[in-house]
Amino acid sequence: MYAPALLSLALGLWGIRRGGTLWRDEAVTYDMARRSLPDLWSTLADADAVHGLYYLLMHLLFEVTRGLDPLLVLRLPSVLATAAATGTLALLGHRLAGPRAGLLAGSVFALLPQVQRYAQEGRSYAIVCALVVWATYLLVRAVASPDGRTWVAYAAVLVAAGLLHEFAVLALTAHAVAVPRAARRAWAGAAAVVLVTVAPLAVLSTRQSDQVSWIGRPGAGALVGFAGTAVLALACAAMGRKPTSRVLRGVRLAVLALGLLVLPALLLLLVSLVTPLYVDRYVLYGQSGTALLTGAALARLTRARRTRAAALTCAGAAVLALLPVTLQLRTPQSRVDDVGAIARAVAEAGAPGDGVLYQPARRRVWSLPDPGALRGLRDLALDRAPAASHTLYGTEVPAPVVRARMITASRIVAVSDPAGQPLDATPGEIVKRRVLATYFEKCGTRRVQGARVTVYARPGTC
Template sequence: MAGVPALAMLALGLWRVDRGGMWRDEAVTFQVARRTLPQIWRLLHGVDAVHGLYYLLMHFVLAVRADEVVLRLPSVAGAAVTAGLVAQVGARLARPRAGLWAGLLYAVNPMAGHYAQEGRSYALVAAGAMGATLLLLRGVEKGSWWGYGLVLGVTCWLHEFAVLLVLAHGVTLALARVGARVWRGGGCAAVAAGAALVPMVLVSRAQAAQVAWLRRPTIETAEGLLRSFFGVSPGVYWVCLGLAVVGAAGVSGGRGKVTLAGVALPLTLVGPGVLMLVSLSSPPLYVDRYVLYALAGAPLAVAAGAERVVALPARIGRPGGRVRPRPPSAAVTLLGLLAVVLVLLQQFPVLRQDRDPARRPDDLASLARAAERGVRAGDAVLYLPGSARNTALAYPGAFRGTRDLALAEPGAGSGTLYGVEAPAGEVRRRLAGVARVWVVADRAVLTGRRTPRSPVVRTELAVLRQEFRVAGEAVRGRDTVRLYVRPVSPRSGPVPSPPRPARW
């Protein structure tokens, strides 16, 4: 049964996987993974240590072929494996049909489909979390814990917040009222995985400024996550949530017995809940992709509720004392599959829309195409802020032969993501010698809605506003490409005309 959900997830993951554009986080993966191993190692000492193992994996993946499809294939595979493992857990703790329903519900979930097509680590983390969950069940039954500790440790190295999975598993064991032997074995495996994670935690804590943009979660944040887990359409959401609540009645199955609900509900709630609570009393750390692995618990909880509904009295009494048998198992299984198809039809518009690059926070390919229409070899370019250089790093062909006026040392050589910029005074001097300059920028920076911290960016903005005028612009979502030219003056003579109209 596990193969069917895995194939369904694989098909949905591959459907339009070539969206024709990367967004900024994918572009970081793309440009970092193509660096040499020493360059990646140097980068991780200053930034993105939490993604180090993933970058190492992607270095070898992109060595085969460096394009957007290959960039996303590991995530597609991770999502397919997760769907199959969800089915295995459901079948092991309930029935094969429960596993089939849960695995397919995972496969048609828009959140699972979204991260299946993203060149980041989160789908692989979800696969590791479900692998660890399955190995937890084996440890409870057979007393073998080395596999659980190994998979848990690797998963946490893919993203350190996966360590919250240990708390969810602890709640599962508590609900099952397992004996001291299980606690001892599972605890030793978890401690070993946690100890292996310590070096990365120490390094990543020094890089906490990277997530300074996060905001404190609210009630709306929690509600939004529940809707992502149980269904984006109201009908699907309320039915699935209701079944999960029904399934919660079977959360405890007696001493030493792990139940499907006893695995599903802690997996769904504990990790996200803890991260949200921590984010209320400390610098915020919560964002939904950090807890993608918890999504797997939602379809398992729904399947647990569906099984309880199906298992209502084995025989239904009739007037006169006659009874009729419960519907055959095959019919129940088919009825559940029909329900999953209806869920897919309800959510299909969301799945289709998600394949549009415009649904991501930004579309660097579209921005690069806009630049390519006007930028020529030898032209001067500025990136405001420096992270906007990500567009040129992901799509270098659009900026081939241009002069980056602010760059002092490229990212690969400096151990940074976007390179080291020259001092503000040097950038001002370089700008003094150009008649026109292309600017690739966050529109919020150009319009003043966002105040840049960098003195280099502030200098660039001041010079552009004082000494140049806008001669052309292409807007792509939150980003823009602008051509700035110096006004005509008697001494300088006419400024060369831009190669394109004011908007292109």
């Protein structure tokens, strides 16, 4: 089962620096991990508590790896976690459906585009995925050979996953439908420990709900995509099943895998119809269900001579079809923005003494990795910097003060989202747009990955 893990490790290390670029979420990780522990603690009391444990771990990692390439330090934990998840998934497939299914399941998991993407990001999702897969393997072991210590280990690993990101506890829905009747009492006790331990974090994060205000309700595309994935998963489950399907004390691969793929995402989608919370990376571990089902189906098809050639041909075609995606994932254009490119564009557009505005204020994240790159420009709306204010993006002065500062400027570099994005309706953002439209004229706009950099000047001075 080492081969899939090595494949995942090789894919993770390949192009890990993505041309030396960061995107906005990684910029937040980088900034938070470099704050002092008191500053980090103070920030988490008001923002991003859901990622608090991950930021703490990354802070410690940066402390012990001083002098190393920060991009490598930032992303290497995700690479290693994905390789561990791949190897564990291969063991799980082996245990449930045999060595061929395990080998294929691990290989499929390593190749999935979504898995490859988050294997190279400085965020917690790959680590959470690895812990959920590990907990699932421990669940299967505990059911097969009842042992109190294994149940304790299962609960402990799932608690760690939940503390890294609270939506990891949604994996309990998949485990609930897979665990056999004889083991339900032991499982329920372990699940209760997980829920009680993670509950305080969930309560705290609900008080910070503004952090996820950018999430919209799932559109038709998300719903159709989810339904299509579920149908394909059912087809794979049917192909992977055989009359004497291997069962381990009542744990069936198809039930477990379908549960992992469908139930956490479905629950999050249903909740999002009322309170938008669904983002696919929050339930990345559902891809382990995809890999298990596909691996079992391929193992079944390649076992029979009449279908072996066709199955191998289809598998080879799928790998070739994924190659362009695999290559694209290792480019700066694969992410929603490029923090470094945006900062360089602002520095090139501005001159000493010019003002700079972030529209909206949370886009100040683009200057977090290297604030010195904008030296000489005045942040017209800034009150206190992110670290000093114990916030993610800093605090801004009241709208009347923003207006007064803008009117004193002769040139302003405005940094904003691409055209077509929703506009914030806060007083400060309304004032920024109104003053620019009333007292300035647009001199030109430069579009970079994920942003627009527009220079404004007094009428007739462009």
